[in-house]
Structure formats: C-alpha cells, structure tokens
Amino acid sequence: DMEEKDLQSVEYFVKREVLDELCLDEVAQKETWSTKLTLGDQVKECSVPRLKHILLTWVPVLSWLPRYSIRENALGDLISGCSVGIMHLPQGMAYALLASLRPVYGLYTSLFPVLVYFIFGTSRHISIGTFAVISIMVGSVTERLAPDSNFIVNGTNGTETVDIDKRDAYRVQVACSLTVLTGIFQILLGVVRFGFVVTYLSEPLIRGYTTGSACHVCVSQLKYLFGITPSRFTGPLSLIYTVLDICSLLPQTQVPELVVSLVALAVLIVVKEINDCYRQKLPLPIPIELVVVIAATIITHFCELPSKYNIDVVGEIPSGLKAPRAPDTTFFSGVIGDAFAVAIVGFAINISLSKTFGLKYGYKVDSNQELVALGLSNTIGGFFHCYSVTSSLSRSLVQESTGGKTQVAGVISSIIVLITVLKIGPLFEDLPKAVLSTIVFVNLKGMFKQFMDVSLLWKTNKVDLLVWLVTFISTIVLNLDLGLAVSVAFSMLTFIFRTQLPRYSILGNLPGTELYLDTDTYKEAKEIPGIKIFRSSATIYYTNAEMFLEVLQEKVCGCIGKLLSAKKKRDAKQKLSQNLYVDFSMTETATDGLHKGQMNLAYEPDITMSDSDSATGSDHITEFSRHGDEEKKRACKSGTHSIILDISTTSFVDTVTVKTLKNIFRDFGEVDLDIYLAACVVEQLEAADFFSASIPKSRLFITVHDAVLYIRKKQWKAYFVLVGHHQYLSHF
Structure with a gap:
C-alpha cells in the first residue's frame, strides 16, 4: 500500500499553448488521406506474398501444420483425441435423439464436421460436433416439418401406425437442408467480415437462452426416462403443454424404463463428481459415459430386456458410411428463419469458447474465420x-485438460468415431434410449448452474438481469426460434433506452488540477463563474438529441424562446442608450472558489445606463440601472456568458446530431451565449459539413481545460478594452 501511494504521489507539469482543432492540426501536422484504394493501387498490391498471406488466412492449417512439433504436441494430442473420441460416441448418439434423428446420424455429425474444422478453424482447443442446444433447435424444425401425423399408415390388424422408416428418412432430409442453409449463412457472414454481429448477443442473453434451451432439452428427454409417449405440441406454450401432458401420463410410467434410467443416472452423477473432485490427481477423467453405454448394452442384450420388459432400444445402426447426397432445396423456404437462428446461436457459442481458450493460452482467434x-x-x-454443429463445452474442457495442444486431437477423435461407424456401430443396437437420455441430463448440469446468474446479476446489474429473465422466459414460452427473436429485440431495446436516457451533468473544476467533475457528485468540484460545462454520459444521436437540447436549456438558461423574446425587448430599449456594464471582482470570495488573482468577467447586455446619467465632465461614478426582466434573470444564471459542451463520450455523429449542434450554436448565439465544443469527433463533423463562418473550427478544443483557458483569456482581453474605453469617456 505504501509503495502504491508513493507511485501515486508523482506530480507532473505540462506547459503548452491552448489548442483548438486548427492549432492541433498545425502542431501535430495532420495528414489527409483516402482509405479507398484505386483500382490501379489494388492491382499493384497483388503479388505472390500477398496471395500467400490470403491463402494462409483462409486455410489456417497450412500455416501451423508445417510447424507442428511432434516431440512437444503429439503425445498430448493423441491422449486428448482418444478421450474426446470416446466422449463423442455416447454424446453423438444421445444428442441425435434431441434432433429427432436416429443415433447413427449423431455419429456422422461427430465425424465429418470435425475434419473440416481441422482445416479451416483457428482455435486449438475446442471440440466441434454435437451440442444439446443446437440439437434441440434442429429437432424442433424436424418435428415441425415432419410430424408423426404425416406418416400414419394402416396396420395389418386395422390399426393406425406410424411409418417410422419413412418419417426418419424425411427428417434427415429436413435436417440436412437446414444444416446446409445454416452453413451458407455463416460463410456469407464470414466473407463480408460480419463476425462482430455476435457482439449484439450479450452474455446475459446467451446464458439466458442456453438455460431456457436446457429446459427444452430436459423436457424432451422425459419420455425416454419414464417410457411414455406424450403428444406432440408446436408453437408458443408448447413446452408448457408438453409438461402438462407428461404429468397426466405419469401413471402409465414403464417401471423397467424408470429403473434403468435411475441406475444409469446415479452412476453417471457419482463418477462425474469424482472426476471433478480429483481432476488434478487423475491422469485422465474416467470415461464413465462410454462405460455406462457399454455396460447397459451388454446387460440389455444378454438379459433380453427389450422382449421381456419392453425396453425401448436404439435399434438398427447401419455399418459403413452413406454416400454423400445434395440437400433438398425445396425445404429452404420453410427453414430459412430457423437456419439463421441456428447460425447465430451456434457461432455465438463457438466464438465464446474459442475466445476463452485463446486468451488463456495466448493465441489469436479470428472471429470472421471462425464463421x-x-x-x-x-x-x-x-x-x-450431418446436422448442425458447434463447439461443446464438456468435450472442449476434456480436450484441454488431457493435454490437447492443436486440432490434431480432433482428427484423432474422428478416427475413433470412424472406426465405430465402420465396424463397431451395430454392437450398440441394444443400447436403451433411456441411458442416452440420462447422458443428456447429466451434461446439462453446467447449463442449469447458470440459474445462479440471477442472484449475481441482481447485485451487479439489474438491466442485464432483466435481459436474462426476458430471454429465459421468452425461450420457455415462445419456443426457441421466436424466443431468440424476442430476446435480441429486447436486448437492443435496452441498449437504446440506455443511450436514450443518459446522465446529464454540469462539470466543475477540481481546484489545483485540470480535471472537471460532476458538481452533484463531487463536493470539491467548483463551477467556473460565467462558464457552464455540460456533459452527456452517452453518445448524442437521433434517439436522445432532443432530450440533450432540452436538458441543456434547463440546466443552463431555461427556455430559449422566452430568452429571444426578452432580448428583442432589450434591444429596443438599447437603441436609446448603447452602454455596457462590466461586473468584475478581484476577490477570491466573489469568484466562488477560484484561485487568487482570477476574475469574474460577466457581460450583461440587459444592463444599461439611465437616461439621466448621460456623460458629463464630472468624475463621479456612473450609475447603472437594471431592467427587471425575469426571463433575462433566468437567461444568464450567475452571469453565464459561455457554454462548453463536453462531448468526449460521443463516438459518432449522425445527421440529427449535426443539426442539433448547429441549432445550439445558432439559438444560444442569439441570446449572446458563446458555445464551445471539447473532445469531439472532428473527422465526422467535417464530413457532415458542420463548419461554417458562424461555426469556425476554432470553437473546437481538444480538452475542456483548453476551452476554459481560452474563454478566460478572451474575457480578460474584453475587460481591458472596456476599461480603457470607460476611462476615455470619463475625461469628457
């Protein structure tokens, strides 16, 4: 603490001229250039090194793979890849159920996209593949466009049944079309360098949305845990209706299914807690998900649980890979909105994880290249x-903690999945779906922990809390697609309100410094007599420009219209007597906290000589009288003659801002109040043709203190001119 105080006790002194923008341009030798290159310049920039740089940017694997160190990275990537590959198997099959697809498509999704990301991705630690939130978003689309009711056929005994094979094949077409369109959106956004779009999805919004999505995931898996078949609901409130339907079906619970679910759930929870508690001591986390899957498959097969107790199992898993197939473009029009939502949410989850690991290990993650x-x-x-993918938090943490250094670990995990698809897949045909559901439940633990955000945000930022709650509730009530749209709209609305209702303050000088602070917040901050320094806490633009002007008038001089009317009356009276009055004081008390030797120079145009006091040859002190104009008294509060607008918080200006500032210069100038700007966006004002003969660039200063010093010097000069003129008149 003493060392910190010693460092803070350093004093500094600055001696320079007062700088307005014109002087700054001259002193700093400002250059003007165009950021737009001509066609000839662009052609000149085309070269082999330039093309090589572009190629390495678009295909990052070409830049890091040739420098891959086998000695330093190979062992860690091998162990990590095997660990993640083992996790891919149960998670891929489980999350495929969320997408309303057969488990084998989850394995495909854990294979091909990982290899593509290995070539084009920039993060070294994330694990691409299936993810619960994206899976449930895909599932909501496949079930909406391919409901069971569309595939009902007459059975052999006269009953109606669902043609499951035809339904599942149709759902795969829907999911693949959705996935391709999602990818097209992401590629287009990345090519146009639109990676910043994710910044509009704030962290409270993402966490609220994923928490709400976790509730959808949880409810969707209850049917497997209890062995029941609830009705299919779509649209707003569908989650509520589904929960009510499940509750009504609880008396029909299949006890064997429930027992299998509870046993698997208990084992998974206990072992995962052991993994968390002994993470530092265990060389590798126990692959309990794979162990449970293998054990459940063996027990189910040899105990003949499907035939004896009607346990619902995964069913046929074809071995080998399917030939690639172009998506059915006729689905595009029906899934375009869902595709864009999946694209944005998937990228938001991916980039947040990528940035986290990038910051931790000191490498750059390119958001546009990630898109x-x-x-x-x-x-x-x-x-x-395959269906839509993004990065998984649980697998990424395992990839990092087990020593993974590069995306070579992803390739190794893909090899594990490939071997399973080619040779081992059919062995999992007797795996109970209830076990896969328990894997989904356990992996939702991290998302449900996000409910703790409510108490944290209540203490730190209630607006962010409101965003979190609105996002969560809208996701629950309106479903995933409409919920995301409402959440983004509400988040943008809070941003607008925050900027539309900023804090306005009058600044005062902290004696002995060049600092200017809010006089309502800091008691030692003293206003400079005759000068009002006004600041807004937010950027001035079209939503708050009118309020900025209203508050400025209120805090500085009241209604401009009344002031103009009062000025016209005074001007008429001043035609009879053109005299000036200067009120100044050399005492420290009269200047309200200024340093000794400073002067209060206030020009009051409403104060004129009485007609009976016309100049004579006597040396008596000339008497002045004031017109009792109440509007004028409000006009120049404390003898205000200058207003400084501190717009250092304004990062951009629009046409409304420019028009508002011009009106301020014009209206306040008509009531003899000088306007100055401090710390403004000069280039944008120049582009908007803001400057003119009535608003010269010399009215702009680089700091508030520069403007104050300029005004005080100007008043000193005016004072000496007027005193000299008065002494000249007194000789007659």
Missing part, C-alpha cells in the same frame, strides 16, 4: 448426412 470454418463444417457436413 467461415463453422459454415464450411455445416455446409459440407450437410452433404454427408
């Missing part, structure tokens, strides 16, 4: 019967 990489993973994957 392209994720888009190519989805687009190419859609041709190979």
Whole structure:
C-alpha cells in the first residue's frame, strides 16, 4: 500500500499553448488521406506474398501444420483425441435423439464436421460436433416439418401406425437442408467480415437462452426416462403443454424404463463428481459415459430386456458410411428463419469458447474465420448426412485438460468415431434410449448452474438481469426460434433506452488540477463563474438529441424562446442608450472558489445606463440601472456568458446530431451565449459539413481545460478594452 501511494504521489507539469482543432492540426501536422484504394493501387498490391498471406488466412492449417512439433504436441494430442473420441460416441448418439434423428446420424455429425474444422478453424482447443442446444433447435424444425401425423399408415390388424422408416428418412432430409442453409449463412457472414454481429448477443442473453434451451432439452428427454409417449405440441406454450401432458401420463410410467434410467443416472452423477473432485490427481477423467453405454448394452442384450420388459432400444445402426447426397432445396423456404437462428446461436457459442481458450493460452482467434470454418463444417457436413454443429463445452474442457495442444486431437477423435461407424456401430443396437437420455441430463448440469446468474446479476446489474429473465422466459414460452427473436429485440431495446436516457451533468473544476467533475457528485468540484460545462454520459444521436437540447436549456438558461423574446425587448430599449456594464471582482470570495488573482468577467447586455446619467465632465461614478426582466434573470444564471459542451463520450455523429449542434450554436448565439465544443469527433463533423463562418473550427478544443483557458483569456482581453474605453469617456 505504501509503495502504491508513493507511485501515486508523482506530480507532473505540462506547459503548452491552448489548442483548438486548427492549432492541433498545425502542431501535430495532420495528414489527409483516402482509405479507398484505386483500382490501379489494388492491382499493384497483388503479388505472390500477398496471395500467400490470403491463402494462409483462409486455410489456417497450412500455416501451423508445417510447424507442428511432434516431440512437444503429439503425445498430448493423441491422449486428448482418444478421450474426446470416446466422449463423442455416447454424446453423438444421445444428442441425435434431441434432433429427432436416429443415433447413427449423431455419429456422422461427430465425424465429418470435425475434419473440416481441422482445416479451416483457428482455435486449438475446442471440440466441434454435437451440442444439446443446437440439437434441440434442429429437432424442433424436424418435428415441425415432419410430424408423426404425416406418416400414419394402416396396420395389418386395422390399426393406425406410424411409418417410422419413412418419417426418419424425411427428417434427415429436413435436417440436412437446414444444416446446409445454416452453413451458407455463416460463410456469407464470414466473407463480408460480419463476425462482430455476435457482439449484439450479450452474455446475459446467451446464458439466458442456453438455460431456457436446457429446459427444452430436459423436457424432451422425459419420455425416454419414464417410457411414455406424450403428444406432440408446436408453437408458443408448447413446452408448457408438453409438461402438462407428461404429468397426466405419469401413471402409465414403464417401471423397467424408470429403473434403468435411475441406475444409469446415479452412476453417471457419482463418477462425474469424482472426476471433478480429483481432476488434478487423475491422469485422465474416467470415461464413465462410454462405460455406462457399454455396460447397459451388454446387460440389455444378454438379459433380453427389450422382449421381456419392453425396453425401448436404439435399434438398427447401419455399418459403413452413406454416400454423400445434395440437400433438398425445396425445404429452404420453410427453414430459412430457423437456419439463421441456428447460425447465430451456434457461432455465438463457438466464438465464446474459442475466445476463452485463446486468451488463456495466448493465441489469436479470428472471429470472421471462425464463421467461415463453422459454415464450411455445416455446409459440407450437410452433404454427408450431418446436422448442425458447434463447439461443446464438456468435450472442449476434456480436450484441454488431457493435454490437447492443436486440432490434431480432433482428427484423432474422428478416427475413433470412424472406426465405430465402420465396424463397431451395430454392437450398440441394444443400447436403451433411456441411458442416452440420462447422458443428456447429466451434461446439462453446467447449463442449469447458470440459474445462479440471477442472484449475481441482481447485485451487479439489474438491466442485464432483466435481459436474462426476458430471454429465459421468452425461450420457455415462445419456443426457441421466436424466443431468440424476442430476446435480441429486447436486448437492443435496452441498449437504446440506455443511450436514450443518459446522465446529464454540469462539470466543475477540481481546484489545483485540470480535471472537471460532476458538481452533484463531487463536493470539491467548483463551477467556473460565467462558464457552464455540460456533459452527456452517452453518445448524442437521433434517439436522445432532443432530450440533450432540452436538458441543456434547463440546466443552463431555461427556455430559449422566452430568452429571444426578452432580448428583442432589450434591444429596443438599447437603441436609446448603447452602454455596457462590466461586473468584475478581484476577490477570491466573489469568484466562488477560484484561485487568487482570477476574475469574474460577466457581460450583461440587459444592463444599461439611465437616461439621466448621460456623460458629463464630472468624475463621479456612473450609475447603472437594471431592467427587471425575469426571463433575462433566468437567461444568464450567475452571469453565464459561455457554454462548453463536453462531448468526449460521443463516438459518432449522425445527421440529427449535426443539426442539433448547429441549432445550439445558432439559438444560444442569439441570446449572446458563446458555445464551445471539447473532445469531439472532428473527422465526422467535417464530413457532415458542420463548419461554417458562424461555426469556425476554432470553437473546437481538444480538452475542456483548453476551452476554459481560452474563454478566460478572451474575457480578460474584453475587460481591458472596456476599461480603457470607460476611462476615455470619463475625461469628457
């Protein structure tokens, strides 16, 4: 603490001229140039090194793979890849159920997109593949466009049944079309360098949305845990209706299914807690998900649980890979909105994880390239019967903690999945779906922990809390697609309100410094007599420009219209007597906290000589009288003659801002109040043709203190001129 105080006790002194924007341009030798290159310049920039740089940017694997160190990275990537590959198997099959697809398509999704990301991705640690939130978003589309009711056929005994094979094949076409369109959106956004779009999805919005999505995931898996068949609901409130329907069906619970679910759930929870508690001591986390899947498959097969207890199992898993197939473009019009939502949510989850690992290990993650990489993973994957992918937190943490250094670990995990698809897949045909559901439940633990955000945001930022709650509730009530749209709209609305209702303040000088602080917040900050310094806490633009003007008038001089009317009356009276009055004081008390030797120079145009006091040859002190104009008293509060607008918080100006500032210069100038700007966006004002003969560039200063010093010097000069003129008149 003493060392910190010693460092803070350093004083500094600055001696320079007062700088307005014209002086600054001259002193700093400002250059003007165009950021737009001509066609000839662009052609000149085309060269082999330039093309090589572009190629390495678009295909990052070419830049890091040739420098891959086998000695430093190979062992860690091998162990990590095997661990993640083992996780891909149960998670891929489980999350495929969320997408309303057969488990084998989850394995495809864990294979091809990972290889594409290996080539085009920039993150070294994330694991691309299936993810619960994206899976449930895909599932909502496949079930909406391919409901069971569309595939009902007459059975052999006269009953109606669902043609499951035809339904599942149709759902795969829907999912692949959705995935390809999602990838196209992501590629286009990446090519036009639109990676910043994710910044509009704030962290409270993302966490609220994923928490709401986790509730959808949880409800969708209850039917497997209890062995029941609830009705299919769509549209707003569908989640509520589904929960009510499940509750009504609880008396029909299949006890064997429930027992299998509870046993698997208990084992998974206990072992995962052991993994968390002994993470530092265990060389590798126990692959309990794979162990449970293998054990459940063996027990189910040899105990003949499907035939004896009607346990619902995965069913046929074809071995080998399917030939690639182009998506059915006729589905595009029906899924375009869903595709864009999946594209944005998938990218938001992916980039947040990528940035986290990038900051931790000190490498750069290119958000635009991540968009392209994720888009190519989805687009190419859609041709190979995959559904939409993003990064998974649980697998990424395992990839990092087990020593993974590069995306070579992803290739190794893909090899594990490939071997399973080619040779081992059919062995999992007797795996109970209830076990896969428990895997989904356990992996939702991290998302449900996000409910703790409510108490944290209540203490830190209630607006962010409101965004979180609105996002969560809208996701629950309106479903995933409409919920996301409402959430983004509400988040943007809070941003607008925050900028539309900023804090306005009058600044005062902290004696002995060049600092200017809010006089309502800091008691020691003293206003400069005759000068009002006004600041807005937010950028001035079209939504708050009118309020900025209203508050400025209120805090500085009241209604401009009344002031103009009062000025016209005074001007008429001043035609009879053109005299000036100067009120000044050399005492420290009269200047309200200014340093000794400073002067209060206030020009009051409403104060004129009485007609009976016309100049004579006597040396008596000339008497002045004031017109009792109440509007004028409000006009020049404390003898205000200058107003400084501190617009350092304004990062951009629009046409409304320019018009508002011009009106301020004009209206306040008509009531003899000088306007000055400090710390403004000069280039944009120049582009908007803001400057003119009535608003010269010399009215702009680089700091508030520069403007104050300029005004005080100007008043000193005016004072000496007027005193000299008065002494000249007193000789007559």
